[in-house]
Amino acid sequence: MKRQSRRTLIQCLAALGQNAYIPGFFRGVIFQGKSKLLCVPGLNCYSCPGALGACPIGSLQAALGQRTGRFPAYVLGTLLLFGVLLGRLVCGFLCPFGLLQDLLARVPLPKLKVPRWLDRPLRYGKYAVLFLLVALALLMAEPVFCKYLCPAGLLEAGLPLTSLNPSFAALRGPLFYLKLGILVVIVLLALFVARPFCKYLCPLGAFYGLFNGVGFYRLQVTEEKCVHCGRCAAACPMDVDVVHHPNSPECIRCGRCLDACPHDALSAGFRCK
Amino acid sequence: MRDKRWAKWALLGLGIGLILYGAATGQATGTLRKAILICLECMGLGA
Numbered sequence: 551m552k553r554q555s556r557r558t559l560i561q562c563l564a565a566l567g568q569n570a571y572i573p574g575f576f577r578g579v580i581f582q583g584k585s586k587l588l589c590v591p592g593l594n595c596y597s598c599p600g601a602l603g604a605c606p607i608g609s610l611q612a613a614l615g616q617r618t619g620r621f622p623a624y625v626l627g628t629l630l631l632f633g634v635l636l637g638r639l640v641c642g643f644l645c646p647f648g649l650l651q652d653l654l655a656r657v658p659l660p661k662l663k664v665p666r667w668l669d670r671p672l673r674y675g676k677y678a679v680l681f682l683l684v685a686l687a688l689l690m691a692e693p694v695f696c697k698y699l700c701p702a703g704l705l706e707a708g709l710p711l712t713s714l715n716p717s718f719a720a721l722r723g724p725l726f727y728l729k730l731g732i733l734v735v736i737v738l739l740a741l742f743v744a745r746p747f748c749k750y751l752c753p754l755g756a757f758y759g760l761f762n763g764v765g766f767y768r769l770q771v772t773e774e775k776c777v778h779c780g781r782c783a784a785a786c787p788m789d790v791d792v793v794h795h796p797n798s799p800e801c802i803r804c805g806r807c808l809d810a811c812p813h814d815a816l817s818a819g820f821r822c823k
Numbered sequence: 824m825r826d827k828r829w830a831k832w833a834l835l836g837l838g839i840g841l842i843l844y845g846a847a848t849g850q851a852t853g854t855l856r857k858a859i860l861i862c863l864e865c866m867g868l869g870a
Contacts, residue, residue, distance in 0.1 A: 597862040597866055608865060613850070624842060624845025624846060624851050630834060630837060633838075703866060708868065721863065764834065765831060
């Protein structure tokens with residue numbers, strides 16, 4: 551099986567595995583078992599009817615927003631563990647919202663390249679979102695990211711639960727339609743630009759990206775084999791200059807550069823040393 | 824290179840330590856209680 555087919559299969563299995571409480575989708579209720587106390591690695595809303603685990607970003611906001619003065623050790627430890635072990639491999643293989651964007655990118659429409667002058671500053675957007683969600687959770691005790699921005703929450707929880715459960719449908723208001731607008735914009739963008747949410751807005755990707763340079767999963771360039779043809783950079787959906795920055799915080803470890811290299815100059819894997 | 828090698832093991836240890844500390848002090852059940860409730864904000868419902 552080819553690398554990208556294998557990746558799609560893993561992404562589908564990860565999305566299904568994280569949302570395997572099938573009765574929830576029929577009854578319009580959420581799973582309340584003990585596995586919900588464990589954080590999943592990707593952006594997967596804990597109010598999705600099928601969710602077996604908790605979203606780490608939602609959990610972080612909930613922990614900070616409790617205003618108990620306690621350091622949110624459990625959630626931060628989980629994020630740190632996923633970050634150092636996998637980095638943004640989570641984005642490329644385990645995140646259900648990443649899978650959705652990858653599938654949308656396959657729709658045969660002309661693909662746009664965001665000009666560098668616009669792309670570079672927008673990339674800092676995800677770090678701003680990460681900073682703001684932590685700051686506002688502390689100040690306002692509210693899950694601001696979940697409430698006003700997270701498209702996964704509306705897609706995985708809001709839309710199915712309001713469709714299945716009339717008591718939730720009655721609560722639809724301006725906030726619901728604001729989030730629906732955000733989701734529609736992201737879905738439309740993903741048809742033309744690869745992974746727009748991951749590139750510009752995802753706080754989880756911003757956090758995991760910090761570990762790409764120091765984590766266990768590494769991409770390596772064998773200088774002796776590289777002829778600097780630029781095929782790896784051209785194949786990269788995240789527009790990473792692979793040869794010069796193989797462990798860039800932007801790299802989602804999708805492996806397209808590995809497929810594109812005609813000289814096997816790139817290798818990826820877990821390295822303990 | 825040597826520093827990075829040291830850093831990843833240190834971060835791994837810190838991550839595991841924080842999880843164990845959080846679990847031992849009841850954070851795993853306490854702070855994540857919200858996950859087993861319907862989160863109206865996540866769904867874009869409510870005020």
